[in-house]
Amino acid sequence: MTLAQSSSDFMACADCNIRNRAVCATCEPHELSRLEDIKYYRTFDAGQSIMFEGDEMHFVASVVSGAATLSRTLPDGRIQMVGLLLPSDFIGRPGRDAVAYDVVAIQKVTLCCFRRKPFENMIKDTPHIGQRLLAMTLDELEVAREWMMLLGRKTAREKITCLLSLIGRRTASLHMQKLQDGLSFEMPMSREAMANYLGLTIETVSRQMTALRKDGIIELGGTRTITIPDLAGLMAETGDDTDGMMLT
Amino acid sequence: MTLAQSSSDFMACADCNIRNRAVCATCEPHELSRLEDIKYYRTFDAGQSIMFEGDEMHFVASVVSGAATLSRTLPDGRIQMVGLLLPSDFIGRPGRDAVAYDVVAIQKVTLCCFRRKPFENMIKDTPHIGQRLLAMTLDELEVAREWMMLLGRKTAREKITCLLSLIGRRTASLHMQKLQDGLSFEMPMSREAMANYLGLTIETVSRQMTALRKDGIIELGGTRTITIPDLAGLMAETGDDTDGMMLT
DNA sequence: CGCAATATTGAGCGCGATCAAGTATGGTGG
DNA sequence: CCACCATACTTGATCGCGCTCAATATTGCG
Incomplete structure (x- = not known):
């Protein structure tokens, strides 16, 4: 079912270079092994689309390496990027069926993916993940607001x-x-x-x-x-x- | 200790008009009564500052009625608003000592305040609050990103x-x-x-x-x-x- | 090397900013 | 009740930053 898209098929969470910055940063060993059971890696080449706005969101993911962008497009074609995804950043919104932005790899990107439903269940009964995700989302919100200042006034x-x-x-x-x-x-x-x-x-x-x-x-x-x-x-x-x- | 700043000294959470939209929306009765113990109301007149960027954050709060704005100012005085706070919106960031934005009432505002430390403790042992706050923060992030499109391209x-x-x-x-x-x-x-x-x-x-x-x-x-x-x-x-x- | 994609440079224009009056609006005291 | 003033808003004239359209240069890749 889980189709390997990449040469790096598996990596132990303990050896992961984003282990202490990503959504899994504050997980206990037993929580980590639950995540390890549902995770899988995918890679995308520079320029490749990872998700399209409006599509159903099948998975959420952490960026392991490389870089991707979040962007929105107006009906007449104007584009605005609304986020830059770097290693340890999180992609996807738990509790939402559809993708809200276009996600595009701007460098070769490796993602650590989790199928959405199992991940959402883990949030419910694993406080550490929810708390970590809250802290990361608050950080993203601050970045977005700093960018609003840049876009509006600089x-x-x-x-x-x-x-x-x-x-x-x-x-x-x-x-x-x-x-x-x-x-x-x-x-x-x-x-x-x-x-x-x-x-x-x-x-x-x-x-x-x-x-x-x-x-x-x-x-x-x-x-x-x-x-x-x-x-x-x-x-x-x-x-x-x-x-x-x-x-x- | 808790100085009443307002004429409306107390209101039962059950009677609150933002009861099912605010950070407390998904709380069980026993959780609600814990919140009720630490909450207090404050009002601010239109034009009054609620918090200053850089100040220590003593409380977090829900907007009960009225409206307030979040804004940042560049050293040379340029101002950009980065958020509009309407009834049920949440003010403050758990886990952060300093206020990141100026918060100003633009209409007469009533806040339901919680001292920060007790509230942060409640997040840790009351999953419903943390989960609700995560959902609200994700919504705010989406609003902020839609505003980035407006500021950058419209x-x-x-x-x-x-x-x-x-x-x-x-x-x-x-x-x-x-x-x-x-x-x-x-x-x-x-x-x-x-x-x-x-x-x-x-x-x-x-x-x-x-x-x-x-x-x-x-x-x-x-x-x-x-x-x-x-x-x-x-x-x-x-x-x-x-x-x-x-x-x- | 040759082509396509990406980046630079130039000329001119127009949107929104700036500077400057002028016009409601609302609160205060006589 | 109105004269007064402060504040908020509108309108006008002009400027200049960043956009548009267009041509040229550079880079990367087969």
Whole structure:
């Protein structure tokens, strides 16, 4: 029944790299083994759709590796991304039959999937999972609201610098780099994806990237390789209060 | 210790008008009586601040009546509202010491407050509350994401018609009006509040309201009394898929 | 190498912001 | 009851950021 879609057929939860950040983070060993019974892995290539808005939701999942986006589309074709899914993030909404957003892989993605019904039952009788999911959902809500500020009130330059600073710092923390000396990373998304995430057009994204390069705020090696010589300088352009954020 | 701030000192939960929609909706009688022990009412006048961003959060609360807003402010003063709190909505984030947004009453508001620590303990040992809070938070997340689409991709006219349609339909459902023949309601917020909610300026809001009036989409009697002769006509201007939304 | 997809650059325009008056509206005290 | 003032809202003139349309350049891939 459970069709293996991937080469990595099985991995023990104990060995999982998102073990202590995902929805299963606070599970006891016996809870974990129940999850282990209903989980299965799937992978999707960059560009592949994972779920379509309006479809029936057969499974929920944790992102194990790679990246995906949540987006909505207006009848006339305008697109707005409403979420970025990175390792340990949760996909799907318990208690809802239909998918509310398009979910698309922007890098090769591995998911740890749970069939929806068994997972919903586990929420009911496993408080740890429900509590963890609540905390994660509250975090997502805060991220969404910070993004509302960006979309509603920030200029194009501020939007771009916010995104670069976000991705840059996240990548650095993943690789334990220190932030002081030049930070280098790969952008996980195309110019079009950036535009849809920031509420801009491709052309404006491109122009602002060029402007930031000319101003010495960033350096580009290929379109997706970005170097930030002075992170504080970049963050001074975001419009945010920069105090205390350098600690992360 | 618990200082009564209001004339309505006490109300039995059983008689509460948000009893079956708020965070307490799925509570059993014994759980409800525990909540009843730690609850107290407070009222705030229109314009009064309820919480300030960064302050310590002493209590969480349900909105019983009236309306309040959540907003964030950039260092240079730009404001973006990130949430609208109406009766049955929940204020505060369990497990977090500091308030993440400014909370301001935009109408006279009555809150059903719970001191934070006792409430957090109840979440741990009362699954019904945690589950209800999870469902409500997921709903809020969906609303926030729909608002991201509005802020990032919609025109000023679409933004205004979305807001009017939202408030109008909600008011109608509260008063059990049928939607077909002219719908009339009071706008609960100023032009400035509308602007901050929609990511626009006051002037643009005002101009779009005038334009909609001249186009016969809305009628104005005083600045806050709004009549919508043809709701379908208004909704055709929102940019959304209008199918199926008229049922609500 | 050749093609397709992606990104950059340019010219011009228009939507919504800004700056600036002007007009209700509502509360207060004489 | 009305004159007064503060606040909220509307309207007008102009500006400029980001969009549109269009051409060119670059990248990635068979």
